[in-house]
Amino acid sequence: MISRRKVLKGGGALAAFAGIGLPGIARASDTVKIGLTIPTTGLQAILGQTLLNCYQLAAEQLNAKNGIGGRKIELVVEDNQTTTKGAVDKARKLLGQDKVDVIMGGIISLERAGTLSVTAKAKKLYFYPTFFEGGECSRYFVATGAIPTQQVDPVVPWVTSNLGKSVYILGSDYSWPRKMTDAITAALGKAGGRVVAADFYPFGTQDFGPAFQRVKDLKPDVVWSMVVGNDGVGQLKQYRSFDLKQPMVGPADEVINMAALPKGLAAGTYAPQSYWMAIDTPANKAFIKNFRSRFGEERMLNSIGEAAYNGLNLYALAVEKAGSVEDDKVIAALSTVEFDAPQGPIRIDPSNNCCVLNSYVGKCAEDGWHYEVTKSFGQIAPVTPDCNLRS
Template structure:
């Protein structure tokens, strides 16, 4: 797994995407402790198990292939309970009691911000896997999930051309949906369309009926949903129960949600923009999905957040190999100098923002809840106007 700076990593080597090999002799006394906070309970629990599983897969593959430079990976996963307090408490435990070498994980923005409030002052590397609203500019945070321009800039003109010009937004009332809704409005205006309404709901909303009635009144070409976590299940079911006619589009839903959280066919026809879908047909992704199913079941599915978590783990492993140690500034420099063949495709992390250049892919939900890929715009560089690190 040894690499040189700016050398492209291949999936058969440092990226570690292939199936497990025979265990090598590890230096058990020399361990790399990896701390993960994942929402295993609370609002985001619907996605937390898959997130934790991808960290487990990465650790297992690395340990089966001589660990990281002969050092065994010790993975410690804590439930942050999808709460600010839980994320802070678990980050403190991992960092100061378990003495982890790196922090990873988190889904909602509140989880990221809470974790960063611990790792930032400690100048400890934190690798966040979920697409988010941008605006975080910590030199020790690496984001592998992307920011709005990577999901929205190519998606909106495609929607205007292929679906229609008018859009109504429904979303959860927190940072990611708040910022994204503004960017979506600007993008529709730029491309000759219009957002005709925006409704943002507090976490735990049970009745979306009044918003559905407003949608019926304005009759848009599409409804763009950014309702998240368990609330999204309620929102989708009510959308269907109201027999809504506009196209249902999003950049939030993935196959874990559309197959396990909803009844068969409930999400069929929805469009979603993500950096990854299980159905990507490439050697890297086919090997990744096969290894995941071998470990967690033949029908187990991965989503974009968890693929980004896996990719971040492999970037970290390659950086430790390259630098020969766990010095956080050196690891950040190494990670931002690499190109990696990940399951989603070729990725790299910009030293200007510490955000990964993710792929931008549009998928349409099939009857079985998986996604047919209808457009792949390839790798998109993150644009975060509120962050400049270089």
């Protein structure tokens, strides 16, 4: 394994996105073009800016050193509008018109699926930063966010031991919450728990009263929410208005809470993530300091942004190891590099192109914005019984 610290040495003035030719990898141009598909409008716009900022930070830090193998990074940014059509159209533009070397980004499943439908057919690499339901098995798809065996399987036994054994689930009506519900149900069965009911709501739902009335009627020990984006903000406010006593486990994070929630509203809720700002490592302290110096001292970070930052750094390491931006050569090198990420060391498992990463339960502090690390499960391998890219 080689690390970012071993590969990138020396300085050089910051020339972000410029084409300064330096000795390095074999190249047809003096830049490495990275296409970003970012939801800066639509349902997930609440998370899109942080995602973009983390890619920009990684690119600027690399460019301030030696770029990627002597080539400066050029980011080409497109708004996928949090829609399937937007994701497809922007992926086609990035590959066909902009001629990018790799595509990165996207948040919810429909963005991922739309982008991958283009990149896989073109045999071009796509790095996806968001925790998701799994199920993708493509040589040209790389996931740097958690899958259920990392975000559900270690967490559910902790939930049954510390919060309760009966769980009510509500989620947005798309593939991530539905498939995660299957994973939670299976994990609860193994841990002696059960799902009492699960309800799914279309994007744009404003009234979650029926769900919380069911909670009052069914009296579960725990409410597990997978309502996403701006809809999740509304459902948390309504959860509080119903004065429910059950603890909530959900996908919220410090970015959402600070941007959209009144002080204290999310206090006491839990979330399973691969990254929290409270992680006490030198790499994380530097990550937060550099991010805030660049984008504002009050800005928050989350696991999706950290996974984006990690993905660009892993790609840079693999390109340097391969000596090329050719996709197949980068893929071959990818599993041989390791990055000292803010969450801790990470790497890509060559059997499925998913990330070996850390798993944590965070509990929202009294201010309703920050999270404390309640439980660390350590580094967890991404187990995918239905995908083996080595075979």
